[in-house]
Amino acid sequence: MKDAMFAAPVGDDVFGEDPSIIELEQYAANLFGKEAGLFCSSGTQTNQIAINVHVQPGGEVICHEESHIYKYEGGGIAKNSGASVRLLKGDRGRLEAADIAQWINPAHDVHFPLTQLVSLEDTANRGGGSVYSFDKILEIRALCDSLGLPLHLDGARVCNALAPTVQQTGVWNRVALHHLTYHKLRERFPELGSQMVCNAIYSVSRTSRMVFQHAQSPFNLNKLAGKPLPLLRFSDSCPVYFDRHTLSVKNGQLSMFTLDGRMRFALALTSTDEANFNEKKLREIVLSCRADGVYELSFLFDDEQG
Numbered sequence: 427m428k429d430a431m432f433a434a435p436v437g438d439d440v441f442g443e444d445p446s447i448i449e450l451e452q453y454a455a456n457l458f459g460k461e462a463g464l465f466c467s468s469g470t471q472t473n474q475i476a477i478n479v480h481v482q483p484g485g486e487v488i489c490h491e492e493s494h495i496y497k498y499e500g501g502g503i504a505k506n507s508g509a510s511v512r513l514l515k516g517d518r519g520r521l522e523a524a525d526i527a528q529w530i531n532p533a534h535d536v537h538f539p540l541t542q543l544v545s546l547e548d549t550a551n552r553g554g555g556s557v558y559s560f561d562k563i564l565e566i567r568a569l570c571d572s573l574g575l576p577l578h579l580d581g582a583r584v585c586n587a588l589a590p591t592v593q594q595t596g597v598w599n600r601v602a603l604h605h606l607t608y609h610k611l612r613e614r615f616p617e618l619g620s621q622m623v624c625n626a627i628y629s630v631s632r633t634s635r636m637v638f639q640h641a642q643s644p645f646n647l648n649k650l651a652g653k654p655l656p657l658l659r660f661s662d663s664c665p666v667y668f669d670r671h672t673l674s675v676k677n678g679q680l681s682m683f684t685l686d687g688r689m690r691f692a693l694a695l696t697s698t699d700e701a702n703f704n705e706k707k708l709r710e711i712v713l714s715c716r717a718d719g720v721y722e723l724s725f726l727f728d729d730e731q732g
Contacts, residue, residue, distance in 0.1 A: 474499060486531060488529060488543070519553025611623045628710075632710065633660075706727040
């Protein structure tokens with residue numbers, strides 16, 4: 427991964443001359459069905475740009491009182507967008523449509539700031555990783571649509587959308603979980619594309635095996651002794667586990683399949699490394715972030731006996 431970063435073609439992005447950034451932005455735009463994408467260096471920067479796009483100076487943003495955009499982004503809503511904030515209470519960082527509705531300011535009264543944006547955080551950091559039910563988000567979406575208000579969503583969603591199915595059914599076999607959830611997830615997250623949904627299903631399946639089947643896990647099924655399964659929570663910093671059918675390597679080039687085509691990256695592989703891809707069974711691919719902030723792509727193979 428580091429070698430790929432060092433070898434990546436670069437240019438002056440101010441003038442739109444960085445081919446790597448351009449490719450990434452175009453990929454993101456295609457993935458989410460948007461006109462264009464924008465590379466940002468942090469989640470805070472991304473949130474603040476999105477808020478600034480939606481509001482005008484003197485407007486008001488509705489969010490939970492423990493929201494990351496309010497508590498941990500340096501007063502950016504006021505500083506960058508000149509907007510005020512309406513802070514609401516809610517269960518573990520989550521808002522209800524009815525609570526939002528009663529705090530929409532009257533548009534005809536100049537004494538009030540104009541309500542211009544509703545922001546949700548899912549999962550809610552300060553709520554201990556609490557997750558919105560999709561029905562609740564749909565209710566808030568419908569309220570915002572009826573009032574012509576944009577809705578901003580901050581946080582990871584797909585893996586946490588799968589977790590309740592594992593908890594309620596006790597099913598985490600990848601194939602079985604795919605049959606139970608794939609079509610519902612594609613309807614719920616159409617912007618992600620087919621293969622990204624498959625990767626999320628694999629990630630949840632793999633994590634569930636480690637949590638509920640590993641002998642040293644405190645949540646091993648034998649140790650739970652028939653008690654209900656705990657609900658898994660996935661943070662944005664969790665490793666990403668790719669289905670082994672998602673990626674392939676040939677002639678030192680990594681090829682990743684997405685709904686919108688293939689992305690290719692050059693890898694510095696030895697002849698032994700590449701032979702492993704041709705001669706051994708690739709078990710899984712893991713993208714993780716080390717303590718020093720460097721991202722690593724790991725390939726796990728079955729041994730000769732396995």
